Amino acid sequence: MKIKLSLFFILLFIAFSCKNENTKNDPDFKPAKSTTKTSVADSLKSDSVIVDSDANDSENTKMLLDFYIKNDKKAQFFLINTSRDTTIVCAEKTRIRIEANSFISSKTGKSVIGQIKISVKEYYTISDILMGRLSTISNGKLLETGGMLNINAVSNGENCELKKDKNIEIEFPRKVEKEGMQLFNGNWKNNEINWSVAANSVDLNHIFTKVDEKPVYPGGLQKMYSFIGNNIRLPDDYINGKVYTRFVIDKEGNVKDIQVTKGIRKDVDDAVIKGLQKLPKFIPGKVNGVAVNTTYNLPITIKQEDEDVRSSSVSSAQKYVKPLYDDKTLKNADTESIQYYLLRSSKLGMINCDRFWNYDESPKIDFVINLKTDAKTSVNVIFHRFKSVMRGFSADDTILFNNIPSGEKITIFAIKYFYKKPFLAVKETEISSKIENDLVFQEVTFEKLKNETEKLNRIN
Template identity: 20%
Template structure:
């Protein structure tokens, strides 16, 4: 029945006309402390692979788990071995390692937290997830491998507001700058601001953004999308109003202009010049002397010591005061209600007089029993009254003890949260110290501009810190941990800040620069009048319309040194991208009858060519380094690729921009 359901589901997916993405999974249960595959496991995997292999493209995630017996470290290792043994089997069947990811969770994700044998058996498992993707076109591939997530802010538009985005873009919004599309007043409704920051080549590819205006080549400082709504309704700027946008720190260039996005006949985004120059706050174009030794000697760590977390033993959870209940009062029997239990024949043949005599006898027995019950009831009731008085005394005491205990638990939970923040701050600043040492070692070897660029690259680095929350809770609550976490509905995890959104070093570095304001580097910047509180190396512009904007400059060349690059038209909705290695330029070619071409490119320039296409619904990629010649007729070598490989190739392009 299960396989029949899977087959029906997959048939529906295979006939779907549009891109679809779904997931099916299989559970493999393991014996206690075992990670070896049995024949039953292997048969189960074979059957599962057979059921999903009808699809054109499938990726797998294998997740290992254990029960709650054993230490955390032991269970993490055991779950890893279980996942690896399943991966080895899967690898032999599908032959493509990049289609398989493995994870191991130890005992952190129990399906049944009870301590029974049957519950533990459910937890000793490996989950095999099959991610089934049916691609309709190449754009579907791009959407899956990279998504540019927006920043969203709900603001009070009646007040001046400054917001800072994930990548460091700063937006200054004046009060009362917006109105509804018909010109009516917004009132005091909240305005939702949506911002996308496209600063990397993978961002550009994801959003279909290229650095060209008609046939002209543009060099970009980054592209930003801004939109605003009120309860889903579009709004616009009031006449004469605008917002100021300050780009993240970078190497700035002269002659930058503001461009707005437009759409050509094919639906591709093009850029229209506004003839509005973009200003910059920078000292990179000035030949100034920077006292790096003085700047780098600043105490960036602020003397902050490594945080320490420790707790005294926690008392057992105090019991609640048990409210006493009165004993049941016995009912006094009556002669009329006393039952006479006789057999069937006696009911027919026993005389009425004999029945009444029997009833009186039973009544006397019931009355004697009642008197005994009454004596016991009166004693129990007296005891109940005593317990009521004891309860009245004990209840506030026990309630207070439980309240104090709960407050202590809450304080420890808050202490753990504070500790996590302190650890993050400590590691961020420790990482900054390491970055500063690295920069300091290069003083004298590199120019000031190169050193500033190196500082900027460090600012974008991820935070190197992993925190196992369960260990922190175990330290706080010992053997009461599970009970407390269940009561408080807390689900601890292993937090890797390097993979968390918004956890790069940019904000901390910005604060560092502000803290070092009186040191030589900023003193020199301030003398030039080109810096304002840490915004060095930033483009600044004002916009008065919503949508995509681009900070660009034209790159013009003598027509005599230009050449075309022609590529074989691979069909299958192939996408080509041409990226220059010495400037932030990414171009989209044009499709001819039998070829794909890029026109008017400067000769002798080193570029990287990337192609993505679908063949029988399977992703393919081609990547090539190339120097533009007088004549350029190329054929790219496409190969099958997993989404992981395509994502890795696109992300590797970003290093080209960061080195500029």
């Protein structure tokens, strides 16, 4: 009996071993899923690569896009009458001037009459720019922004556009004036925006010291000299000397903001100012074919001809008048009264007040961020020294920023959805050739994510 029982167990063991071996070699064999649980946070901290399923990956991408859509700036709506000139003042002080009868239907090309609805989104802060998925790049070149807008018009359910001979004037509020601001139009491609300089783009509020075409007095210089000589009433006891003056010839040709930068004596200086205030309109200076405000320096030499001049109520003293353009002096022109960049646009849609950031002297490099886990992440760098935001491009498991200035201080701001949960990484660093490997993602709530984004507004 014992021998038979032992033989049974031996046969049973052999049978089980054979079955187990056959299972391992079976191509259709699928091992049971492990019941060991690993947290998402732990997974993100490990150096191993975690491959999410295609379904989850698609869902994570959709949730990330939905986050941006939900947190984008809300549009402001204005109902205007197309038969009247209208000025719109937006929530963040943007001013938009629209001439009467400026619109046509995008569908039919016919003029729009009656009421039209204007929608405006304003993007001035870093958080607004980030949440709008915007950046400051023009054909690969870095821009410094003074504000972005999205302007659209609708009438009776149809989109509208500006007539070919019409423009809107936009005033972008500013704290400090920066030279070289231009208007850019934005175009979306593959969820990225690229900015292009608008035709004939100049800041109409800026006072230019260098222009393509200088202001011209009607009739020429000799008539201007004669006019000034006949309209300056000097005091009886005036003395010889030179009065240095500076004034602005605005885009309409008016003489404004007359100043004496170096004078002879107050009563003589005042007499010169009063005489210059009588100057008629000039033909204004131009940049890119557009009339602009121009600084004009004019030193006036006053020289006594004879004793009879002193008793003359209207001085006929010889005055040698010579226009002078001195770049060093002109840069000090008074612009304190200007609080806006004034730009003219012939298009609606995405509009940007920008200037090219001149970093030709800085070495340019490619900045690389290694994400380790995956590259399906929204990554931006925010520059500290100037208001610029750059979005990175995915390349395998890295994010690449091409041709940017080395040594600049930046903040990396990265958002991803992983297993349908939002994660955030924020890090201050400097642009260098060293690959950035140390981003630490932490799971965040929607409120936390929004608060962390708004903290970036303190950068600039």
